[in-house]
Amino acid sequence: MPTKKSAILKAMHETATGLHRAGVMDQVTLKEFDRLCLPPVKDLAPAAIKRIRQKERVSQAVFASLLNTSLSTVQKWEVGQKKPTGAALKLLHIVQDRGLDVVMHTS
Amino acid sequence: MPTKKSAILKAMHETATGLHRAGVMDQVTLKEFDRLCLPPVKDLAPAAIKRIRQKERVSQAVFASLLNTSLSTVQKWEVGQKKPTGAALKLLHIVQDRGLDVVMHTS
């Protein structure tokens, strides 16, 4: 059912994209957004973060640089001393789902 | 020349991918990474952040939710009261280069 859901979301997004590209929609407001019902970003356990990194076969230092963060931060994420939140958490999920290519082929 | 550079990086990355997929390379260490010479993530001016959001035609609230951050934070980014750093800054650059699709079609 995750595939089903994402398929629906994709269709809706494409539709919305077409609409505002046509100038029909001005801006995506909270109303339309609520209907998109974007899934809340789940927390990542320390072990999960470590797994994400090891799956990509990079050291903590390299991982940190790729995420534009510090070695110290990555270390504390993986030990559970600090918890990634906000944009950091989102970025980790993106890497988990799409791999490091997304973060490497930037600019 | 940015295209040239990214082409080289892409080729190197694909080569490296093939190598460690074959089990030849254990892990991407700092040595190999330094040769990749990943470009340092540049700061984003408040106006630049606002432009990124407006290009995607979303409100501050929607933009915040998509980046898994708070409305308050996005507002202060755009006014220059707070500066995005680390993973947040990286994520903003990704959105700038690839659009909001990357952040929407996750999970």
Added chain:
DNA sequence: ACAGCCGTTGCACTTAGTGCTATAGTAATA
């Protein structure tokens, strides 16, 4: 033996991130 990277730990500091409140402008509804 030496140098270099990796991973862990501990300490201490700065500031980003967050929440809440209030304000003003705009658009659509009754």
Added chain:
DNA sequence: TATTACTATAGCACTAAGTGCAACGGCTGT
């Protein structure tokens, strides 16, 4: 017209993430 709702801004105060540094042991290659 009144009212409802969304957007954007501003100000205040708190917490915790993010950062830097130093030291240690383990491992590898020269």
